[in-house]
Amino acid sequence: MGKKVGVYVCTGCGIGDCLDTRKLVELAETECRAPVVRSSSAFCLEDARLIRDDVEQQRVDSVVIAGCSSRVNAEVFFFKPAFVERVNIRERVTWGQPANDPETQSLAEDYLRMGIVRAQKAAPPVPYQEATERRVLVVGGGMAGMAAVIAAAKAGFEVVLVERSPRLGGFAARLHRQFPKHPPYRDLEAPAVAATIRELEQLPGVTVFTSSEIEQIEGQPGRFSVLVRREEGSAELRAGAIVLAAGWMPVEADVLAGYGLGRYPNVVTSVALEEMAAQGRIVRPSDGREVQSVGLILCDGPEDAAHLPYGGSVSSLVALKQAMYLREQAPSATVYLLYEDMQAPGLYEYFYRRVQEDPGVLLSRGVVRSMGEDSDGGILLEAEGTPIGGAVRLKVDLLVLSTGMRPATLGPNGPGILNLRYLQGGELPTSAFGYPDSHYICFPYETQRTGIYSAGAVRKPMDLAASAQDGAAAALKAIQCIEKSSAGAAVHPRVGDLSYPTFFLQKCTSCGRCTQECPFGALELDEKKRPVLNTNRCRRCGICMGACPVQIISFNDYSIDMLSGMIKAVGIPDEFEEKPRILALACENDACPALDMAGLRRLQYSAAVRVIPVRCLGSVNSILIADAVSRGFDGVALMGCRPGDDYQCHFIRGSELLRRRMDNVRETLDQLALESERVQVMEVTISEWEQIPQKLAELDEIVARVGPNPMKGF
Ligand SMILES: Cc1cc2nc3c(=O)[nH]c(=O)nc-3n(C[C@H](O)[C@H](O)[C@H](O)COP(=O)(O)OP(=O)(O)OC[C@H]3O[C@@H](n4cnc5c(N)ncnc54)[C@H](O)[C@@H]3O)c2cc1C
Ligand code: SF4
Ligand code: SF4
Secondary structure, eight states, rough: OOEEEEEEEEEETTTHHHOOHHHHIIIIIIIIIOSEEEEOOOTTTTTTTHHHHHHHHOOOOOOEEEEEETTTTTTTOOTTTTTEEEEIIIIIITTSSSSTHHHHHHHHHHHHHHHHHHHHOOOOOOOOOOOOOEEEEOOOHHHHHHHHHHHHHHTTTTEEEEESSHHHHHHHGGOSSSSSOTOOOOOOOOOOOOHHHHHHHHHHTTEESOOEEEEEEEETTTTTEEEEOTTTOOOOEEESSSEOOOOEEEEEEEGGGGGGTSSTTTTTEHHHHHHHHHHTTTTTTTTTOOEEEEEEEEEEEEETTTTOOTTOSHHHHHHHHHHHHHHHOOTEEEEEEEEEEOOOOTHHHHHHHHHHHHEEEEEEEEEEHHHHHHHSSOOEEEEEETOOOOOOOOOOOEEEOOOOOOOOGSSTTGGGSSOOOOOTTTSSSOOSSOOSSSSSTTTBBOOOOEEEOOOOGTTOOOOOHHHHHHHHHHHHHHHHHHHHHHHOOOSSSTOOOOOOOEGGGGGGOOHHHHHHOOOOOOEEEEESSOOOEOGGOOOOOOOOHHHHHOOOBTTTTOOHHHHHHHHSSSSSOGGGOOOOEEEEETTTTTTHHHHHHHHHHTOOOOOEEEEEESSSHHHHHHHHHHHHHHTTEEEEEEEEEEOOOOOTTTSSSHHHHHHHHHHHHHHHHHHHHHHHEEEEEEEEEEEGGHHHHHHHHHHHHHHHHHHOOOOOOO
């Protein structure tokens, strides 16, 4: 049975003053043959009822609303069970183009045609739903892991905690004292970890496995099957989501070799000093003598081999704390604390001042230029760059080197923490510094494996307060994941999206591209090496759709057929009219909102541009670009996020993959004897809306230079 499309043309918000909306109504009725067409200045107010009545009484199953951006009024324009297509003639047309101009009118008409085509081809997504486990698995029982357990258990979820060592607490359990967390933020505090362990042990629904590790994890969010390796033998369990809180490991000793570590016995790390303090006495390792003078050094800045670009404030605070240990133990001792950067954020400023007030602690900027050992085992230091100028020479009984914190994912145990049975590999993919991020700006805690969230020092160097907060936050993400998976909806970034890709496997050539290019490891292979989707792992980005050379991957509401139908719906003026047409395939995450912002600020850009939103530039199949050019578009703008390790792409590699596919596009255009410069990739982040007119004008100029597309009219 054909679809019943209802078209609703809004005349409010200045639309009616700028466009001939009667012509839009006429176009919907006659050219597009929509059975129901209405116009109103108040569809977002009381006239929303008219649309609802059409859906309920007239059985309209596809609603096309030409009005404001889909980013506003989403709750108003929701007419279950109909499919809703929002045609943006407000921000993209009326607010950015001259009123009552023929080009403005034809822009609105093209958008309406495109929206109607999409509505005719799309169907409302049907959620994928299977029974889900309401249990959270937490790996690592340090402060972050324990906080995750407590938060999840208090929210009524069952929790299983797997800790590798025989006891809970992580590094917090090895501390002598901790830096202050309470007013007046001046005094060291007793470690709070024991109280956290007690709280956890009293909560119902919590199972703790110590001296245990993960042997294997398979499945997907909502339904992970987990094997735990224990001294007593393996244990099997099911979990809906996972929090990874495996913590940190000290930077390798050889990184600190330049400071004499391993060469001079009286050079130790801050971790070793913490151990000595916890055992009750800080002494020189060479002869067990109590120390009277101590040098504490933070790394010497970016030039230093020991410098970690992501170090943060923990090492500064640890050094301040350890200066206090030394002064408390020996009130006559002198401590020299040398640093390139001292970071005591927020209320820790009070703690910094407290240490600064101590006459026995000399805090100074300074870079160690040379060092050695004297005959009685003392350490000789020469520092430069201090505020007093010139070289400063020091002799200390003990030199303490600040220990950089690397994520446990890089540790000797790293390649065996989760042991995922995933085609793309057993561990979480990591970013440049070994951290398992997915999108560190927009989605902290997310990793590149859906349903697995990282927290605490495995995510970035942080102190105990931040780790506890992190663990609780990651637990909430895990809970959100369980809830969304049970509703068959995506967790992020397309929160609530019910669509997912389907594969017309009869035509699959088993090339494996989709399984390799999926950034989230959502696809496995069947016995014929064809893709099998783990729906709850899928983030609905459409990158597999962009990758498939035989175009057999589609979503109910997003497909190559739909996009190419929209491209074909655009009226292309012939070359004598001198009205170029540019297609912009714009990423929904950043470029589309930036285009809306441009409209909102009434910035005018080329009326030749026809925008089609895409889930991610990675979902753009090169066939679409070839389609657009062979249809007669004079230029194509591919508007998406910045690629790279400091990525902006919400789907990790989408914009990078598109750039790779551009080689194919250029080849195709060359074969058609068309200038490949007609197709331009444009980086547009959400905050760069001001640059949009300029960027599009540059493409206009290219088009003007190379002339109209010779394929027009074919
Ligand atoms: C010298 C020093 C002193 C410090 N002093 C302070 C201080 O005074 N105050 C403060 O706020 N912060 C301090 N910190 C920082 C503090 O140690 C961290 O904030 C804290 O350890 C982070 O907690 P976490 O739970 O993320 O990691 P961790 O404490 O490292 O805990 C991780 C847990 O995961 C477990 N684990 C690892 N791998 C696996 C696996 N494969 N399977 C199962 N379990 C696994 C580990 O055994 C461990 O129990 C200090 C840091 C240093 C280096
Ligand atoms: S839509 Fe994205 S996450 Fe889902 S299978 Fe395809 S590439 Fe993977
Ligand atoms: S990319 Fe397409 S043809 Fe290749 S394996 Fe995947 S579905 Fe099959």
